[in-house]
Amino acid sequence: MNTITLKPAKDRSLVRRHPWIYANAIARIDGDPAPGATVIVRAADGRFLARASYSPHSQIRARAWTFDESEPVDHAFFKRRVQRAVAHRQTMVKDTGATRLIFGEADGLPGLIVDYYVADDEPHAQLVCQFMATGVEAWKDAIVQALISATGCPNVYERSDVSIRQKEGLEQITGVLAGDAPRDTLITNECGVRHHVDVRNGHKTGFYVDQRDNRVLVAQHAQGREVLNCFCYTGGFSLAALKGGATRVVSVDSSGEALALARANVEANGFDAQKAEWLDADAFKTLRRLYDEGQRFDLIVLDPPKFAPSKETVDRAARAYKDINLSGFKLLRPGGLLFTYSCSGAIDSELFQKIVAGAAADARVDARILKRLGAGVDHPLLTAFPEGEYLKGLLLQIA
Ligand code: SAH
Numbered sequence: 001m002n003t004i005t006l007k008p009a010k011d012r013s014l015v016r017r018h019p020w021i022y023a024n025a026i027a028r029i030d031g032d033p034a035p036g037a038t039v040i041v042r043a044a045d046g047r048f049l050a051r052a053s054y055s056p057h058s059q060i061r062a063r064a065w066t067f068d069e070s071e072p073v074d075h076a077f078f079k080r081r082v083q084r085a086v087a088h089r090q091t092m093v094k095d096t097g098a099t100r101l102i103f104g105e106a107d108g109l110p111g112l113i114v115d116y117y118v119a120d121d122e123p124h125a126q127l128v129c130q131f132m133a134t135g136v137e138a139w140k141d142a143i144v145q146a147l148i149s150a151t152g153c154p155n156v157y158e159r160s161d162v163s164i165r166q167k168e169g170l171e172q173i174t175g176v177l178a179g180d181a182p183r184d185t186l187i188t189n190e191c192g193v194r195h196h197v198d199v200r201n202g203h204k205t206g207f208y209v210d211q212r213d214n215r216v217l218v219a220q221h222a223q224g225r226e227v228l229n230c231f232c233y234t235g236g237f238s239l240a241a242l243k244g245g246a247t248r249v250v251s252v253d254s255s256g257e258a259l260a261l262a263r264a265n266v267e268a269n270g271f272d273a274q275k276a277e278w279l280d281a282d283a284f285k286t287l288r289r290l291y292d293e294g295q296r297f298d299l300i301v302l303d304p305p306k307f308a309p310s311k312e313t314v315d316r317a318a319r320a321y322k323d324i325n326l327s328g329f330k331l332l333r334p335g336g337l338l339f340t341y342s343c344s345g346a347i348d349s350e351l352f353q354k355i356v357a358g359a360a361a362d363a364r365v366d367a368r369i370l371k372r373l374g375a376g377v378d379h380p381l382l383t384a385f386p387e388g389e390y391l392k393g394l395l396l397q398i399a
Contacts, residue, residue: 002031002039002054004062011043014050014064017384019110021052021062035169036138038065038073053110053135057169063110063135075142081108082146089116092377097188098197098209100378101127101151105385111168112136114147115205117197120189125153126182128205131160134168144177155179159205174200185261187268191216193239194268196261203233203258210375210391211236211303214339217373217395218301219244221337225298228252228290228331230283230324235262235276237301237339242271246299252279252286284320287327300328301339303393308344317344318355325359329367332398341373341393349392356394371395 006014010025021041033039033054039062041050048069052062065073085107093099102114111133118125127147131137144156156178165172176182182199189195190212197206218227218237222244229238232251239262241249253259259278266273279286283304302324308317321342328338342352349372360367373393374381381388 002033002037004029004039004041006043008044011049017067019064019105020060023059023061026061036134055134055168058167063133078139078142079146083150086150089378096190096212098190098207100209103379106380106382106388109136115209117186117188119186120194121187126186126199127153127156128199129158130162132162132164137170148178157182157199193243196264208236210379213376214373215240218339222246222299227299228297229301231304232262233258235265239265239269242275248275250277252281252283254282256280287324291327291330296333297331298333299337300332302328303341306344308346311346314346321355322359325356326362329360329363329365329398336398338396343391345390352392366399367396369394370397
């Protein structure tokens with residue numbers, strides 16, 4: 001059996017059930033494991049720690065599948081893990097056709113993301129997967145079979161066009177894994193709002209499933225307000241604002257394709273297109289321009305892309321977050337609400353709050369945090385794995 005033996009005292013994180021084994025923690029590898037092969041991980045004194053998948057090209061040299069010595073890693077293992085994850089969503093996630101079924105480490109399947117879209121207007125559903133580590137890559141067939149059997153959905157599409165695969169020595173790849181090719185767009189219903197999802201060409205798996213609860217929250221606070229939604233993508237928060245009774249919604253994104261779907265979404269919901277303005281533009285510049293023009297808003301959403309993809313980029317990202325939040329505060333009327341987010345894993349919630357506080361100070365406003373925000377219950381956070389917390393947000397009100 002292929003075995004990894006750790007250096008003395010390097011077993012602590014595994015004992016605490018953190019699933020990653022870094023290359024610098026390894027003293028010795030016995031056998032000749034292929035990428036994705038299952039290895040036994042032992043402490044320096046020979047104690048069993050975990051069964052893990054081997055990843056020879058990554059600094060994360062192995063990822064734990066199980067800490068239970070009696071649990072083999074086989075087809076039945078993947079069936080159990082997938083069924084457990086799906087059962088959790090069935091009880092916890094309500095009123096939506098867009099669900100994260102598998103959230104990597106938190107579901108005991110490191111490196112795997114699966115989103116599930118159910119169509120609103122026809123009997124049709126689509127599973128979309130991202131395989132981001134050698135372990136889940138090696139067990140792809142077993143995982144796909146387990147997904148089909150747990151959900152009854154025959155259509156599985158792969159969106160493993162993510163740069164992180166390079167670190168694993170894997171090519172980027174997309175394509176049909178089972179069933180029919182995806183529809184050009186699928187219309188799904190999330191909490192009473194219809195969204196077009198382009199599984200093939202959209203961002204990530206086609207839709208930002210993680211913002212569901214936050215979109216509902218925006219709808220709850222939008223009545224009678226003028227809204228600005230920056231980095232709107234296909235208009236998720238804009239539609240929520242329209243649904244909630246906003247009088248005017250200005251939305252900004254630099255992707256023409258995303259804005260085309262956003263407009264189609266207004267129509268699909270029967271909302272008043274006159275209330276929605278879509279600006280195909282750079283959000284940084286647009287925020288300044290709107291301020292200079294004297295435009296002001298009652299509710300602003302800032303949900304930018306990941307500004308800090310790595311630890312090295314945190315400083316520059318912090319300046320970018322501060323810049324947009326400063327503009328956001330300046331554009332708010334007294335009593336106005338700011339929904340502000342960061343999806344950079346490298347910026348933790350404490351740092352994000354500091355950045356936002358700095359922006360409020362520079363804007364010379366008193367900003368009060370009404371609520372701390374995050375991803376929905378289908379993106380659980382494993383206590384042993386704080387790295388899983390990538391999306392953080394704040395709902396603030398200025399005096
Ligand atoms: N809030 C959205 C998701 C936002 S994703 C939702 O709930 O669905 C981030 C978006 O920012 C993408 O659509 C991307 O096209 C856009 N974007 C990236 N850089 C930008 C920039 N400089 N100006 C405007 N939009 C930008």
